[in-house]
Amino acid sequence: MSKNGNADASIPILNGSIRIPESYVFDRVHAEPEEVVLVSGTLIEGIGNIHSDLDIYVIVNELPLASSFDIASHVTVCDENDEILTPDQGDTEVGSTYDYYGDSGLHVDVKYITYAEVSRIFETIRWDFGETIVDKKLDYPTVRSSLAKEQEKFVHRLQHGIALTNPEKYEALKAECPVAEYCFLLYRQFSPNYFTFKDVQGTWQAGQLPMAREIARGLVVGHMQSITHLNQNSNKTSKWIFEYVDQLPDWATETRHRFLEFVAMGASNEQESRAYVLAAMDLMDKIFATGVGLMRLQPLYPSPEDCMKHLDAALDLRNDTQHLLSQHAYQFRAKNFRVSEAPLSALVDIGNA
Template sequence: MVLPSFRTHISAVHGMDDFDEAEVLEKIHLADADVLMLSGSLVDGSGTPSSDFDFSVIAPAQDERFHRDTFPRDQHMRYYTSGDRVRASFDYLPHSLLGVDVEYWTAPEITAMLAAHSRLYAHLCGRARKSSAFAASAVDFRLLSRLTYGVPLTNPAAYEEITAGLRPGEVCYTAFRTAVGSYPDFRDLAGMWAQGDHACALTAARKLGADTFRGLTHVYGNTNRNPKYLPRFLSRLPGPLTALADRYRRLSTLGPATPEAVAATVLEWLDLIDLAFAEIRRARDGAEAFVGREEFLGLLGGELHRTMHWNAEISNEYAFRAREASDDVPPLRELLAALEKRDEAAHGLPLRQWAAARTAPAGENNQSR
């Protein structure tokens, strides 16, 4: 079959080698009824001279290409399997840093994954904690993200039908809910700080910063969870956030000027994270499919109950976690100082009011009766 040109869908990449489209396409085993989708970093603008051409073949059903013994292996450097099932093939282009990566899917697999993501989104809309639920959700998030910007080179009508259940705004929220910085990470940072281990505290602060800034990109429509491209995704934030993104890049790249400046750099990270959370609060009000601020605070309050053994730790945890939706929380510097003193940071959250009408939680989902 004659395949259409895909060169116009490739973003400009500094230092990228030229390529022969026919040489790339001969690595793909395509049938007439297949959808051929082009995606990956060379399409979304985050590519490098050593990136792959990322293709997905979406067939109506499995055929001989999907099985180890009948897969057309000629000319492939290697191919990946899960048991008998062939998942992908990979090749390098001669005299080039570029590669060709082809994944093999069926239309029912894609629609089943989109349905699984819809269930995951509904689950995450009902909880206020950072989540790792992707691990058990039957969602291939890398593929899911690619579907949000992929280009169907063949059978576009079939592609539209297969991806009818794809909602990019919901993908952004599930990515956000699994990215944005968590209280256990901050508490670990505080423990390192209390020990005087500022070097480890700095590593923890960098991670907390990367998670929070990745969350900020998801609020603004980024569906890609891969942290290695974070600086490039930050460059796509709206113009008013350019200075904030530049400050992140400088701090993550340069770090402290001297060993004596490590502690001060940790505090600088906390200030920067505070600014990122402030932008998250402002932007989420207009973000499609995001749980609203008041609704989120309601979910957060639903974890509390009047019979709890109240202490400073509970107060500090909720002062941290509420900052993605509430302005009435202490700066992270103050929260760090409070944890170091085993004290409670001042805030305006009505924790006891939230808890007043609830008895102890039932079950493992932190849902109070």
């Protein structure tokens, strides 16, 4: 019987085509009565597939020892560093276990995380957010989170879980999580970088059009992902971008449609390649404008107007503010915060800008 007292309780996934008994989960985890067993991942979020992982987190006071597990009954039992444990390592703390769910193709990934580590994750996000919005950093879009990859995954999965035990503790942790601040960090991480745009300029002018296409495409996809984070997408895994693009607000429908049309475009000759790059730049302008609108919706975030003040102050510190390249850098970065700049397509070819 599952610990919620209902022997028939199950977890529906893939539109109910598969139901995983809660008893199956409890048979494969080690959890004390006061600890949280959380089922999460893309399957719970509703965007996974038959080969996705069912991600389970056990939020514990202390990591369990390997001696608490029947190691032979799991595909793998690993320590905190993902090193596979053997039965003679009973005194080692367990970080995760891995299993398959029957013959379905589903993988079951159980991770153990302490309350203390969860608190550290939240503190790190708040610190990073505070550092990111200081004046001197607002004009540089690319900022990275200090969290490790698995910690980043936990932040997202915490937002989309089902607590099988202690749901009140789960809801308290979810409420405490600074997810809006974390999403801003992801937005900044994926925001387009002026130095990459310079590579589009360079390859365009050199006639290296396959490379120009690829760089331009990367800019567009990364840029589109960045605004999904402004829309409070906390999943930084790029392969799911189309799911989160679909969740943009109705007023961004044109941006969404143009993005989907762009990623389906092809180019097989010089004329088509140049048209592709210019289409990418025009779409970038549209995404920039959408991002400005999304930034205004979150009171925690700096306003576009304040960001422009800091960008202007940064420009004033340069020794040659009238140099063409200084102006290009300024115009590109200003697009993050206002929509009145010259179109990017006019900046691709310096000679024609």
